[in-house]
Amino acid sequence: MTRTRFTWAVFLLASFTFAAVARGQSMSLIPKAEFGGYPYSFLDACNNMSQWPNVLSVTSDLGSFVADLNAGDDSSLSTCFSNMQEAGLELTIEAAAVQPGGCGGGVGCYNSLASTLTRMINLGAPAIRIRLQEPLTDGREAGWNDGDIVNETVTFLAWLRSNYSVQVTSVEAYPYNSASSLNWWMSALKISCDGAGVQPPDNFELDHDLNASGWSWSDVWSMQGQAHSLGWGFGYIFGSPVPSWQQSWAANAFAQGPYVTGAPDVYTFESWESSDPSTTIPETYSGSGPWSFMFTANDFRNVGYFPR
Numbered sequence: 217m218t219r220t221r222f223t224w225a226v227f228l229l230a231s232f233t234f235a236a237v238a239r240g241q242s243m244s245l246i247p248k249a250e251f252g253g254y255p256y257s258f259l260d261a262c263n264n265m266s267q268w269p270n271v272l273s274v275t276s277d278l279g280s281f282v283a284d285l286n287a288g289d290d291s292s293l294s295t296c297f298s299n300m301q302e303a304g305l306e307l308t309i310e311a312a313a314v315q316p317g318g319c320g321g322g323v324g325c326y327n328s329l330a331s332t333l334t335r336m337i338n339l340g341a342p343a344i345r346i347r348l349q350e351p352l353t354d355g356r357e358a359g360w361n362d363g364d365i366v367n368e369t370v371t372f373l374a375w376l377r378s379n380y381s382v383q384v385t386s387v388e389a390y391p392y393n394s395a396s397s398l399n400w401w402m403s404a405l406k407i408s409c410d411g412a413g414v415q416p417p418d419n420f421e422l423d424h425d426l427n428a429s430g431w432s433w434s435d436v437w438s439m440q441g442q443a444h445s446l447g448w449g450f451g452y453i454f455g456s457p458v459p460s461w462q463q464s465w466a467a468n469a470f471a472q473g474p475y476v477t478g479a480p481d482v483y484t485f486e487s488w489e490s491s492d493p494s495t496t497i498p499e500t501y502s503g504s505g506p507w508s509f510m511f512t513a514n515d516f517r518n519v520g521y522f523p524r
Contacts, residue, residue, distance in 0.1 A: 241479060241523050242276035244308060244451065246486035247496045247509045252283035257487075259288065260496040261510065262296035265303060267498035268510040272303060274517065274524060276482075277345060279308025282332050290339060297340040306343045307336070310387070313372040314351035314365055316358035322371030333380055345383040346376065350423065352401050353389040366404050374414045385419035385451065391428050395435035398422075399442040406446050419443070421451035421484060426472070427459035437478045451482030454516070458489055465492040466512040473521030483522055485513050 247257035258280040265272055278300060285293070300307060311329045312319050319325035329346075336344065348369070355365035373384065386405060388398055402420055409416035420443040422436065440450040454469040454476075462468045465487050476483075487493060487509065494506050499514035501507065507515075516522055 241274075241481060241483060243271065243274050243513060243522070244277035244279070244482050244484040244486075245271070245275055245509075245513065246279045246281075246308065246310065246484065248487040248489065248491075248493060249281050250284045250287070251490075253287055255280050255284040255288045257496045257509065258284060259292050259296055262299055263292065264497050265299055268514065269499070270517070271499050271510055271513045274522065275305065277306045277308045279310065279345070279347070281488075282309050282311040282329060285309060285336065286332055293336070294339045297336075297342060300342045301340065306345050306383070307341050308345045308347050308385075309333075309336070310347040310349050312351070312354070313348045314355050314360075314368045315349070316354060316360060322368040322373075323375065326372050326375040329376075330379065333382070337380075343383070344380070345385060347385045347387050347421065348417070350388050351386075352397075353392055356393070362404075366401075366408050369405060370408045370412050370414055373409060373416070374412060377415050383419075384415075384417040385421050386417045387421045387423055387453075389423045389425065390435070390439070391425065391431035394430070395438050398439055402439075402442055402446055402448065417448065419449040419451055419482065421453060421482065423453050423457075424472075425457050425459075426468070427457065427461070433475060433477075436476075440478055440480060449481040451484050452476055452480040453484045453486050455512070456486055456488050458492070464506070465489050466507040469512055469516060470521075473516055473519075476521070479523050485509070485516075
């Protein structure tokens, strides 16, 4: 989308309340997925940090998808991780904990991830956060029982915690899962982890499909309240999925911005669109053509949608 069109869109949205300044908010950045291909977008961000200094100053996490990281070469990843260490960034890896038709249950999904984790650590990865790729959603789509999904996720976490020192975020889809279901999920997962002597996740992150029906912003903030009541952080994903009526990933991130007034702890900018955004860097804009991933995050901050 061009700058002119975005200026017009921002003008239309300007009457909505911006997020108030709150404690410790940060950005988590997951540039465009390559769907198991070479992680060009992630490495563009990681190995060119001088081209996004304003966004970097409020970013805590930079990450990718497990299949994309698997496709990266050792030299580029090692340089990337050295840059991340120097910048104090955490590496996020989105991976399945339960995946019917894929890695299966908790043990299978742990085994699928373990070799990647070991390789990343051996290449000098900074602190790692695993973002669980919607186990409740994937399990329900396959017709699995909710209790079994919880148990398999706890099994995955038990193996993960026993062998690696990582942080974990539970990511789930809404409104495919209702707010009451997701509030139950957070509580059930924590109770089951505690009962099994397994460290539970410390964050919940919402994958909000604006194109679906049956959702409300009050639901979103009820889930933030539930996460906080459990001692977890709360994250909200901007950009993807792009609704059918929206023209681009960047436009969708901006459309979400003025409504997210509850000031989540983590503002996650993530794209799993096939070719959108087409570029990752820089955070500046030439005045024509599509917006880059980093320019979107930067301008999102500059217009006041990010609270600091």
